[in-house]
Amino acid sequence: MSSKKKEKMYNFKMTPQRLAIIEYLKNNKEHPSALDVFKAISNRFPTISFATVYNTLEMLKNKGFIVELTVDPERKRFDPDLTPHHHMVCTKCGKVEDLFVDFSINIPENVKKSFEIERIHLDIYGTCGSCKKA
Ligand SMILES: [Zn+2]
Ligand SMILES: [Zn+2]
Numbered sequence: 001m002s003s004k005k006k007e008k009m010y011n012f013k014m015t016p017q018r019l020a021i022i023e024y025l026k027n028n029k030e031h032p033s034a035l036d037v038f039k040a041i042s043n044r045f046p047t048i049s050f051a052t053v054y055n056t057l058e059m060l061k062n063k064g065f066i067v068e069l070t071v072d073p074e075r076k077r078f079d080p081d082l083t084p085h086h087h088m089v090c091t092k093c094g095k096v097e098d099l100f101v102d103f104s105i106n107i108p109e110n111v112k113k114s115f116e117i118e119r120i121h122l123d124i125y126g127t128c129g130s131c132k133k134a
Helices: 003-010 016-025 034-044 050-062 109-114 129-133
Strands: 067-069 077-079 086-090 096-099 123-126
Touching: 003 016, 016 034, 016 050, 034 050, 050 077
Parallel strands: 086 123
Antiparallel strands: 067 077, 086 096
């Protein structure tokens, strides 16, 4: 996609740096933090500031192109995958893996009447495959 087309789609001024952030996030399964994104992008754009990366991520989040994960109280992590899914969080290494499973949660009718549910998201904590092996 051309930069102009992207600018229209994302509805903000597209700079090479912002474009690189969007490209980096595309199909990214790592649930990177702002610092992870900064490290990756500053390889290509050594002059980029952390604030630019952070602000771009906030903007993408506010516009609904990525979601912020709350699994790590130390640092925000971001997920570009907007399809409904849950997360398995490794308590040893902090890796976050996607889990595409439909859980049926029996929410009582009276609760549903008084509270309109937008999405249900589960964080499952445990030990990932590579930590289990180690
Ligand atoms: Zn792990
Ligand atoms: Zn995810």
